[in-house]
Amino acid sequence: MKRFLNCKIDISKKVFAPRPETEFWTKLALKEIKKLKEKKIDVLDIFAGSGAIGIAVLKNVKNTSCDFVDVDRSALSQIRINLKINNIKKRRYRIVKSNLFEEINKNSLYDFILANPPYVALNRLSEVQPNVLKKDPRLALFAGKDGLDYIKRLLNEVKNHLKPKGRIYLEFDPQQKPEIKKISGKEGLNLKFRKDQFGKWRFLIGWK
Numbered sequence: 152m153k154r155f156l157n158c159k160i161d162i163s164k165k166v167f168a169p170r171p172e173t174e175f176w177t178k179l180a181l182k183e184i185k186k187l188k189e190k191k192i193d194v195l196d197i198f199a200g201s202g203a204i205g206i207a208v209l210k211n212v213k214n215t216s217c218d219f220v221d222v223d224r225s226a227l228s229q230i231r232i233n234l235k236i237n238n239i240k241k242r243r244y245r246i247v248k249s250n251l252f253e254e255i256n257k258n259s260l261y262d263f264i265l266a267n268p269p270y271v272a273l274n275r276l277s278e279v280q281p282n283v284l285k286k287d288p289r290l291a292l293f294a295g296k297d298g299l300d301y302i303k304r305l306l307n308e309v310k311n312h313l314k315p316k317g318r319i320y321l322e323f324d325p326q327q328k329p330e331i332k333k334i335s336g337k338e339g340l341n342l343k344f345r346k347d348q349f350g351k352w353r354f355l356i357g358w359k
């Protein structure tokens with residue numbers, strides 16, 4: 152059992168173990184979500200894994216509902232377990248098996264999209280610590296030669312699912328920042344890049 156903010160997260164279904172860097176930006180996202188004065192706030196946790204990010208939102212902000220998306224069946228059953236452990240009511244979430252947005256209704260729009268996609272570059276395989284390779288599923292780690300396969304697809308499609316004032320929080324590898332800046336420019340997204348608690352470029356906040 153792992154702690155993620157004030158949530159208990161089980162990873163016994165062999166899903167990706169949530170990281171302190173992710174916890175760091177999720178905490179900042181929570182602060183922003185709490186500021187929204189909407190009656191109901193719609194959140195998407197895409198590449199959800201254990202569901203840690205979305206569960207932290209549901210547990211800490213009352214008027215939120217969250218869609219959890221992952222392509223891996225083990226992740227989906229792990230999310231269900233973790234929602235139960237954290238006493239989240241069924242009417243507040245949906246769990247969707249989907250390859251990115253493929254199975255998400257075209258009309259589904261979100262106030263916040265929170266994403267920690269696989270982003271390890273295959274050409275940096277040798278730098279990945281052996282215990283990470285042993286524990287975390289490869290599907291959760293790697294994203295093509297430069298690690299940008301999912302980030303590119305996400306940045307290409309995300310505008311279709313953000314409300315007019317919606318925000319995306321997206322985690323990446325510090326080395327990917329220049330390339331991501333280029334891609335988002337092409338996609339017409341506004342961006343702020345942010346560092347993690349270790350002083351490394353680690354996530355961005357994007358909007359239309």
Ligand SMILES: C[S@@+](CC[C@H](N)C(=O)[O-])C[C@H]1O[C@@H](n2cnc3c(N)ncnc32)[C@H](O)[C@@H]1O
Pocket residue numbers: 166167168169170173197198199200201202203204220221222223226249250251266267268269270290291292
């Ligand atoms: C790095 S893990 C993040 C897990 C969790 N959000 C966290 O931060 O701890 C990435 C997740 O993306 C999922 N994934 C991989 N390819 C996907 C795809 N094409 N569509 C949706 N999810 C995918 C993996 O199964 C894995 O659970």
